[in-house]
Amino acid sequence: MIESIIQFMRRDVTRGVAGTILLKVGSGALAFALFSLAARTMSPDGFGIFATWISLAQIASVVGLVGQESLLVRFLNEYQVGDRHDLTKGVLLSSLKISFVAMVIAVAAIVLAANIRGDWWLLILAVSAYTAVNAGLMLGSQIARSLVSILMGEGNRELFWRIGVVLFLLAVLFGHQQLEPAELIAVMTIAMSVGVVAQIIAIARALPNLRDTPARSEPSRWRSSALHFWVASILEVANQYFDVILVYWMLDPTTAGIYFAASRLANIFAMLSAALYSFGARRLPSLYFSKNHQEFKRTLQLMAEVTALCVVSGLVIIWIGGPYLLNLFGPHFAAQHSVLIVLAIGTAIQAAGGPSAAILQLTGHERKYVPVVAANVAVRLVGFLVLIPWLGVLGAAISATVSLAFATIVLNLLCRRLAGVDPSILVLSRVPFFKRNAYSVRVADTTD
Incomplete structure (x- = not known):
């Protein structure tokens, strides 16, 4: 068994996935520290307002990108495998132009809505800047992950x-001061701007010399894929952040802050899903488009x-x-352990389902993916409307978990039918994992 574990850790895919997971765990730990410290340095209502505006800004950022971030992952990998520098230049220029125009419209919508609500002008300015920089x-x-490295991107x-x-x-905190939501959002925006500049420099260095390369376009392919990616991205971000907005609207700011804290902790499994997506988005498309199906399936098994x-x-x-962990946010958070457990079960099921969403999107089946995510959002919304008046914040957690389980099961069934692979951990039930040379036997059986 020890020898098998050593061999397992030496595998290139294992090291790649483990490195990506460690990156996500590190970022998750810092996010946990950030939000717990924010809760400690704000009033309960202030933290709830902060959490709600951050959630709204995340949704607006995705809406403003109109699916271009996923489009670039899809086509940059395809064009790199085929050495199509003309199409690489074309898709980059097209995505940047579309994203800029759409982002201006999204920020303008935030400003208009906040003005109608009569919010403080500094909060409006901070949220608008955060949305654009985010x-x-x-x-x-997405570009850096495809062209440079996962570390530079994520x-x-x-x-x-x-x-x-x-x-x-x-x-x-040590200065015994209290922050307003607008102040923290402004500090976050400044720090993120440094990351944007670093990515621009790294991408410029990694790109081949495209100055003299004429840009070519495939507008019909790009428009079709971008639309499905956009709808899917909006639904995905709604799954992650719209909950907080609904809890804020149906209950109160303090409860919204509690739900936000519990959902961020439960995201320990969502971080795992994101790590798998990041690793899969960099490795799987090139294997798929180069028709290396044996290595494609091997990679999925090791990820499982x-x-x-x-x-x-x-x-x-x-x-x-x-x-x-909840107590680090404040004493009134610790009483919501049951909410955290319910949310964690849902995100654990999602993580155990593997990168099925990434496989469907990156292998050209994004049209099948969108209805599932839409149904997920619909199930969650109905659950919120029914369960929150009855069970409060626990009802919100139950609704989120049921919807995640539903979506995970359906996506895995679609992945098996359309892509011919099982990305979930259930694939391990058919693998003699700890038998020596088990993989080589499996490959032989597959090829015979």
């Missing part, structure tokens, strides 16, 4: 900028092995350490 960081991370998007913000919050270990470990952490 969108730039999201778009840049590190700048989720890790490095949070270090400065956490240090700032520690100074505020890492996922299973992380899901079990994460559930133990949430079950035992949940109250202590």
Whole structure:
């Protein structure tokens, strides 16, 4: 068994997935520190307002990108495999132009809505700037991940900028001062801007010399894919952040802050899903488009092995350490351990499902993906309207978990039928994992 574990850890895919997961865990730990310190340096209502505006800004950023971030992942990998520099230049220029125009419209909509509500002008300015910079960081991370490295893409998007913000919050906490939501959002925006600049420099250096290359376009392909990616992205971000807005609207700011804190902790499994997506988005498309199906399936199996270990470990952490982790946000958060457990079950199921969403989108089946995510949002919304008046914030958690489980099962069934692979950890039930040379036997059986 020891020899098998050593061989498992030496595999290139294992190291790649583990490195990506460690990056996500590090960013998740910093996000946890950021939000817990924010809760400690704000009033309960202030933290709820902060959480609601951040959630709204995240949704606006995705809306403003109109699917271009996913479009670039899809086509940059295809064009790189085929050495199509003319199409690479074309899709980059097209995506940047479309994103800029759409982002201006999205920010203008935020300003208009906030003015109608009569919000403080500094909060409006901070949220607007955060929305634009966050969108730039999201778009840049997708390009950097494809052209440079996962560290440059995901590190700048989720890790490095949070270090400065956490240090700032520690100074505020030890100085016994209290922050307003607009102040923290402004500090976050400044820190993220540094990450955007770093990504621009790295991408410019990694791109081949395209100055003399004429740009070619495939507008019909790009428009069709972008529309489906856009709808899917909006539905995905709604799954992550619209909950907080609904809780704020149906209950109160303090409860919205509590739900936000519990959902961020439960996202220990969503981080695993994001890590798998990041690794899969960089490795799987090139294998798929080069028709290396054997390595494609091998990569998925090794990803499932890492996922299973992380899901079990994460559930133990949430079950035992949940109250202590919630208490870091404040004493009134610790009483919501049951909410955290319910949310964690849902995100654990989603993580155990593997990168099915990424496989469907990156292999050209994004049209099948969108209705599932739409149904997920619909199930969650109906659950909120029915369960929150009855069970309060626990009802919101139950609704979120049921909708995630539903979507995960359907996506895996679609992935098996359309792509011919099982990306979930269930694939391990058919694998003699700890038998020596088990994989080589499996390959032989497959090829015979």
